[in-house]
Amino acid sequence: MDKKMKQDLKILQNIFKNARNKKHKCLVCEEKSINSHLLQKNGILNIISSNNHIIQITGNDFFKAEKEGIIGIKSIGINRAMSYPLFCNIHDTNIFAPVETEEYSLNDYTSQLLFSYRSLCAEIRKKMINTDIFERIKNSRQFAVNFELLKLAQSQIEANSMGIQDLNWYKNIMELEINNSYNTTDYIFEKIDYDFIPISASAVYSPINPSEHTLEVLKDSEKILNYIFINLIPQEDKLTLIIGYHKLKTNNWIKEYITSWKGLSDIEFEKKLTDLFATKIETWVISPDYWKELETKNIKAFKDYWNDNANNLRITQSVDFNLFE
Incomplete structure (x- = not known):
């Protein structure tokens, strides 16, 4: 240097x-x-x-x-x-x-x-x-x-x-x-419970579709992007996902993505979490004791992917490893 x-x-x-x-x-x-x-x-x-x-x-x-x-x-x-x-x-x-x-x-x-x-x-x-x-x-x-x-x-x-x-x-x-200014419920939320894993997350995510979100669309101040709201809340005996969106700002991808969190096996849930943390959000935490149990090769794969794709917001991303296995 x-x-x-x-x-x-x-x-x-x-x-x-x-x-x-x-x-x-x-x-x-x-x-x-x-x-x-x-x-x-x-x-x-x-x-x-x-x-x-x-x-x-x-x-x-x-x-x-x-x-x-x-x-x-x-x-x-x-x-x-x-x-x-x-x-x-x-x-x-x-x-x-x-x-x-x-x-x-x-x-x-x-x-x-x-x-x-x-x-x-x-x-x-x-x-x-x-x-x-x-x-x-x-x-x-x-x-x-x-x-x-x-x-x-x-x-x-x-x-x-x-x-x-x-x-x-x-x-x-x-x-x-x-503030109860209006008696409305403009947001739609799903609550899904899983077996306990000592992690937590709180984030918003805007899914960018390369075929839809051209540079012209992204620069148009009149077009408000769709956002998903994601919270993973640990409790004594379970882990709860609260995931939602504004009812006027949604599309088929968002609805299908939320549905895809339902009915998962343990392995499928781990892969879903890996995808969430590696490709969509950064505000998540994990128990130090649990972190020590994870395989070094999976942690390396996660860091490598994250470092290579930190500015990639596209929904077309995919990962081929499981951080938690």
Whole structure:
């Protein structure tokens, strides 16, 4: 690595660090946000933690990424696991009280909506941070003549900004329902129970179909992309999938994908989870003790696939390994 490249990587690393450490406003009001767990620490994450730690995907720094790839899978303290600066303390407490301070049922529409709302807000925040990162890159004198990087930065700014716009459409409707502004149920959720596996996930996913989502369609601000809301919630004796979509923003692929989670054998479920974690979402965690039991070759296959396809959002992806066997 030459001196210029080392300088570039150092500047990029500082940009990413500063953008991610920046203080943010609550996604509901003007107050400062706190770190919000996507799934609560007590009653969900602590079920699969070991010594107050959990295994989670994290990004490697630029120097480490050159040798080990862009992702690391590391042990992290449960207080920081699956957490993002989303809401101020008041809104984080009040909005989610029905699923944190009271007895709740995963069959209940409001509970399903609240879990999905938090994962939706996390995706908005991630895209806001990404936009900030690439704005900083675009404005950095270090990269003033790096036209390839500047082109990439501009495309990322546009893509993340359009994603935020789409997600805010879903967010506004969810907030109306959470606040009981209208007596409607605009979201359709399925609840499916499986045998217990010590994992957890909370994410949104927009399926991109190469034959349908041309560059022209993706750049059309009038066309709101379809999103699926996915939560895997561990309990003492089972693992529950809550998966859903907005009833006006769906298609045959989404309906068939949700149906494909039903009636699975243990092996089929493991392969389905592998596909989900490798090709569709990144906000998932796993028990450290369970992680140690997984085959080294399967972990390597997962990391290799993820590093090679991190920016591939297409539904045509497929994996030929089972992380959990």
